[in-house]
Amino acid sequence: EVQLVESGGGLVKPGGSLRLSCAASGFTFSGYSMNWVRQAPGQGLEWVSSISTSSTYKYYADSVKGRFTISRDDAKNSLYLQMNSLRAEDTAVYFCARDSIGVGSDYWGQGTLVTVSS
Amino acid sequence: DIQMTQSPSSLSVSVGDRVTITCRASQSISYYLNWYQQKPGKAPNLLIYAASSLQSGVPSRFSGSGSGTDFTLTISSLQAEDFATYYCQQSYSTLTFGGGTKVEMK
Secondary structure (H helix, E strand, C coil), rough: CCEEECCCEEECCCCCCCEEEEEEEEHHHHCCEEEEEEECCCEEEEEEEEEHHHHHHHEEEECCCCCCCEEEHHCEEEEEEECCCCCCHEEEEEEEEEEECCCCEECCCCEEEEECCC | CEEEEEEEEEEEEEECCCCEEEEECCCCCCCCCEEEECCCCCCCCCEECCCEEECCCCCCCCEEEEEECEEEEECCCCCCHHHHEEEEEEECCCCCCCCEEEEEEC
């Protein structure tokens, strides 16, 4: 069974940092691109970042470029999102999702809440 | 960036109704269009990929159509469990989502 479990969310002050993790199981993690998607309270879905297999390509939304860094450790079946210089507008539930070519994001984690507030 | 525009933003319907949601891309995305359903407090669930392919396990009352810039999600006969918010997503380039359509009970 495919499972994605996010962790690392919490309350952080503006300007602070946080590192999110996504533990994958039930599939060959190294064979899939992965995405981070967030959802601010009461708002829609916003794509944040994507990483290809072998970490060859990394993409970021303009809203996080230069502040967030996506990475993966295939040996640990894990996806990460390092978030620096956090702002109030980064407050959201952050989901990791598996990306299947031609199919879209077919499996999602349950999400982890990040709150940026003083 | 490719912008995705969904309409309507909300819909009041009854069980048994036929529901149609549209999504328009700011440029041609061929058939790289996916539809998701999201219920409160839950992760999105993939319904339709590649504009018209039904994801495994999704009821056949859901269907998708379109190509290029204009796409449609149709629920042929709405069931109680279908009250939710629906999002389109383009995967032609870096991902973008539509603003969502909330399907509510009339």
